[in-house]
Amino acid sequence: MKTTTFSPKKFLFVSRWGETLDIAYSTSLEGHKVKMYIEDRSSREIGFGFVKKVQNWNAHVDWADIIIFDYTGFGQQCEDLRASGKFVIGGTRYTDNLELDRDFGQSELKKHGVKTLPYKEFFSFQEAIKYIEQNPNSYVIKPCGETQELKQLLFVGSDDEGLDVIRVLKAYERSWGDDFGTFQLQRKVKGVEISASAFFNGTEFLYPINITFEHKKFFPKELGVSTGEMGSSMFWVNESPIFDATLKKFESTLAKQKFVGHIDINCIVNGKGIYPLEFTSRFGYPQVSIQRAGINEPVGELLYKIATRQKFKINVKKGFQVGAFIVVPPFPYDDKKTFELFSKDAVVVFKKNVKEGVHPFHLKMVNNEWLITGNTGVPVLVTGTGITMKEAQKMMYNRIQNIIINNSYYRTDIGDRWFEDSDKLWSWGLL
Known part of the structure; x- marks a missing residue:
């Protein structure tokens, strides 16, 4: 684990469902002091043993150097904290509406001169x-x-x-x-589904930007119900026609709103154009953890520089990053009885004691053992990196083979889309 090159800071993570456990835990391992609050009552056991948990985040605002909100809906609180002089990563009322109110998001795209479906x-x-x-x-x-x-x-x-x-x-x-x-x-329009995203420091976008391919369906070859996410593949670039045609046009608006954080726009693209679908004006999951696998600098230092509105170029790896969720019943459905019967408190077993590239999600730690908690059945994300997509996939699936979780399942084709999608994107002039 990398160590920070500057003095330890105090990080307060305010989470909706505990999705930033991986980021909070990594920050603590780098030597920073970390506290984490989880709003959802049924998710509050997540992170126990990994990081210090608190029951009321407001009581720890004065303690924190940096406050990180991991979901939309906290825009008003973020604005108030920034106005009081605190360093905050999180949304605004405006960026909350971009994501939560689809009609507003589409109208803002039109207002900024972006073609919509x-x-x-x-x-x-x-x-x-x-x-x-x-x-x-x-x-x-x-x-x-x-x-x-x-x-x-x-x-x-x-x-x-x-x-x-x-x-x-x-x-x-x-x-x-x-x-x-x-x-x-x-x-509906046919084409390649792709997202462009970037960190924003309150004034401007930070480069490089991130290009992500999500794998949302439950089964390989995009079969089954939409799950939100089963895994993603991605890479970092300094230039992107998709980014320039969409998010880049919002730079002055985001600066006016004093937004500090991460924003993503998901699109369908084809030979006729770029069609934005929806905003994610916060960290994406598992996107942010896969991004971390491709970032060469310590995550705590990165978050601190973003929160304090510094202008810098993010130090990233060349090539590709991939990540796949290993999930357990009842995922992708909500069934408390099934979760308690098959998955609650099940142990994540490592054949070899190597946890590199394994990111904790809905887990607690007891006697150094990783146990499944929460209620949705998403214990870990596993990532891999490589100069080629095949190298990144090989690393990820080798790491998955080192993990034993009873009744677990995962997609075996994360990253495969790239081999056909990239040909299309090149031919359309979008890479």
Whole structure:
């Protein structure tokens, strides 16, 4: 583990579900003092034994040198803390709305001169069904607000007349009724799904920027339900036509908002253009941990420099980084009984005592053993790096073979998309 080249700092991590455990733990191993608060009650055991846990983050604000918020929804608190003179990594009310209010996010893209896909927002399933019947096409169902956190509800239609989307909307109406909230129907377009992201220091974007390919479906070859994430592949670049056509146009707006943190925009691209889908105006998961695998400087030092609004170039590895989640039941579903029966307190066993490239997520540590906790069944992320994608994949899957977790499963094709997608992106002039 690298050690910091500057005096130890005090980091307070304010987390929604404990997703930044890996970053907090790494920061503590570098010699910094770390405290972590988790808002979600059922997730509060996460991190026990790894880092010092606190029950009320507000009580530790004065103690902290840097405060890090790991999710959207804390924008007002971040703004207030910055106004009081604290160093904060986190959102603003504006960037919260970019992610949480899909309609607002799309309108801001148009306002900044970014091409968008046709979409329409609905409050009623019947209105949406009627709209598809009158405008037959292939669509994507995108829940808005808090419902969008249930990733398996996002549905990508394949029927050219939208008949499959109509069937899903009818099923949602039966199971959710009026509790579903607002949602969007967005016109589906064929192409390569890709995201561009960067850290922002309150004034400008920091380079290099990150290009990520997410693998959201449950099974290999993009089969099954959407999970949010099963793994990602990525690389760092100093220039990107996709970044320039999207996020770069928001630089002055983010500076005006005094945003300090990480922001990502997910897109579909093809030979006709670049079409932004949605913002993630915070750390992405597992994106930030895979990014860490490709960053050569200590994570605590990196976070400190970003929070204190320094201008610098991030020291990154050449080549590629990949990461895959190893998950357990009931993932990707929410089933407390199944989790307690099959997964709770199960031990993460290492055949050889080598933990490099293994990132703790929903874990606690008891007597130096890593035990599964939380309630969703996402114990670890495993990463690999290499000059080529195949080298990075080989390192990651070799590391996975060193881990034994009862009833665990993972995708065996993380990174495979690159070999076809890269040819398309080169031909379209987007790499």
